[in-house]
Amino acid sequence: MTVEPTTSPATPSRWRREWLLPLMLAIATSSWMVAVEGRQGIGRDESQYFRAGERYWGWFESVWSNLREGHPRRAFSRAAVDGTWEDNHEHPPLMKILFGVSWRLFHTCDCTGVKRGLHPIPISGRHVTLPLFKRESSAFRFPAILLAGLGVALAYWLARRVLRPVPATVAAVLSVAQPHYFFHAQISCFDVPITVMAVLVALAYWKSLRSPRWGILCGVFWGLALATKHNAWLFPIFLAAHYLWIRRGDVRRLRLPRPPLAFVSMATLGPLVLFILWPWLWHAPVDRTRAWVQRHMQHEHYNFEYLGRNWNLPSKEPGLKLLRVTFPFVSTLFTVPVTTLALSAIGAVVFLRRHRRGDRSQTLLDQAPTALRPSWLRPGVDVDCAPGVFLAIHIAGPLVMVALPSTPIFGGVKHFLPAMPFLCVLAGAGAAWSIDVVRRVIKAQRWSRVVPVSLAGLLCLPAVAETVRSHPDGLGHYNMLAGGFAGGASLGMNRQFWGYSVLPVLPWMVEHRPASNRIYWHDVLHDAIVMYSRDGRLPLGMGDVGVGEQVLEQSELGIVILEKHFTIYEGLAWQAYGTTRPSIVYTHEGVPFVVAYERHAASRVPPPRSEIFAP
């Protein structure tokens, strides 16, 4: 273990290391996502957040208009508040507010034309905007993309607590260069935002162990996290576990450790920030907080494919119970790039060696105590802050929560994404060790500067390449161990959810639109169809017969999203259209994602068959 050579806070090199580098990483990340997000379709959840975001913006407009009309209290009445904020109230509002604000600021407005009726709020006139985005959905997505950029910078800063700049950069790059993470990072949803919040809160807590300023900020950040997604409920558990570990000396002496400022701040400022940000709570804070908690504690089980089975209920068989517990661990093994996993394994050994006998290899930065006596303002100054345990808790915590048999079946890597930045800090430690070994073996001075940077680049390369390869179908991507898209499908791993994958099929759908305009969209929500129309990807008035098993019979053209539990809809399509032969199949690396059927297509000669490949 080594202490990093100190330089004055004002020196250019320190500024470059601590601010410019993460800023560049953040800009590069957000730019990458802005460049490619348009290829990714709109999922069920995202389309609802678009709608809610715009409606929330509409409420802010009403605050202003009521103020101008001399009725400042009108917008705050229970009816007015509930009228807006009841929409999608099962999730807290922060990101949806940002989506709405971003849409209002950055869309290219053609809102007063024929699309006026597609908005969920009244459009009184043409919006004056900074038209950064041609598609409205891009404007909605922009805050999530910026936050993903911030997430990379935060991962860097977190890694810098224990690593030098080069391996910290590796950790930051790996934190975003993961196909599943990347998929979720560029859309208007909450899974990557809450991951970013997890890092923000964890970093603030870590710094608060030796700095009271961060203790106060920790509470504010946790409030923002609470206002982002309910995963934030778990953060205090992880932090408390770590705090008890570093103060285990007190526990052994049967002395209760003093509550640190960070926890006091979280207990007071956290709920306050949530309350301020969430108007839905204002008129019945206790009842509605209880309803919010109960909604997620008693969540229904979703359908999810894992190892060839469709899971939608807790199993009663012991073998299957055990198999279900393995889900987050096996999914991590098969979805995170293999090099990242291997680096994490090495990083784990590095931290274990540090814990057992102190690291003599200069891989990790020093965490030695800085004072003899702690205080509640600086509760970690007299002890080793145990970064390995800190990372282990933040990696294992989200995975274990999903693995618990009592947790509702959600499926999806997205539910334990908050573990990933911490896993990547571990990978950064693995990279630091690898770079250190290679650097020492190579004697020649002229290589000493080139080797670390080149090696860092090489270690990031597979993760970046896999992420590029996976787009826009990151949900269906599995790593080299699993055998890629095809290997994941053969293993019976989930390929997709929420019907986002229809986007590449839309031009064909438009071209084959039946005269009756009766189209079955399966798992593509009406809100998503509306947004595709607003984005100019579907013509106005594109038909939609609705959802459910009965309506398929009424359609002339229909799609089926290929998920295991959706087989029933393919059967209904066969019966409705009198054929088992799809008219089109959308594939990524030869793995089908969406099929479309047409009524009477079987009688066409010659049938126009084609396979659409990932754009």
Next chain:
Amino acid sequence: MVFSGLLDRDLLRRRRWSVVVAVAIVLLALVESVNAVVAPSRAPTEKDWAAAAAKVRAGFRPGDLIVAAPAWADPLMRLQLGDLVPMPVAGRMDSARYGRVWEISQRGARAADTAGGTVAEFSRHGALGVKRWEKRAAQVTFDLLTEWHRAEVSVVTPAQAEVPCAATHDGFQCLGGASLKPELLEIDTTLRNGLAVNPVERETLVLVFADVLLGRELTVASGLHNVWLRKAGDGKVHMRVLVDGRELGAVEATSQSGWALRSFDTAALAGQSGKVRFEITTDKSNARHFGFAAEARNP
């Protein structure tokens, strides 16, 4: 040596295992990067599928079965050859009756439908392989699904009264709400043609085929239809199978039992006509939509 001045040989000796691990991680990074670039090109192209389909089409005979391996490629197979895989074939009970199976496979996968067969023909079309498997086909002496309209259906009430069900244009409707009709069902997330039965608690739905030409076995496949109903209900559906009044056995369907095949030995009655009777009951009828198919056959 080119590297003599470049590498610290002493350190290489002292930290041999560290160097091995570091070199391994570098190699892994290289291999994974190359794989990420190369692997997509290993996927079958539309041209491969068209060529494979042309090969199958050229040799196809009525009664042949076409399958994709792995099974997830089935929509792509049907995109090319769906006209040769109509619903009765796509929703088959099993593949025992098919003596010739065309398998379009990739990545070395093999379809379960080819079990027990030998490869009679093989050709490669880019990333796809086409195999014609030949196997001993079961001789179906009576298909109870396609002959459903010859059945007599009734319900036995709790008072032991047997009430005949009314035949409709597409099935049977019984007193008390039980019903039976042929349908394409989703059982265990696969599509199966079967007789769909809505059983009613405390009643026994009885299905009798009076004149079945029996083979050496009577194969029955059954399960519960509809993924949402399997999730919503937890009752069991029990079906007794009797031939000429003698019980051959029973099958039981639960939300977890899948599409279960069971063969009953009828060798002693092979070649004779018999009366096949099914008695279907349930402990909880909520969200129970039972489906089954059956064949008398000589394997």
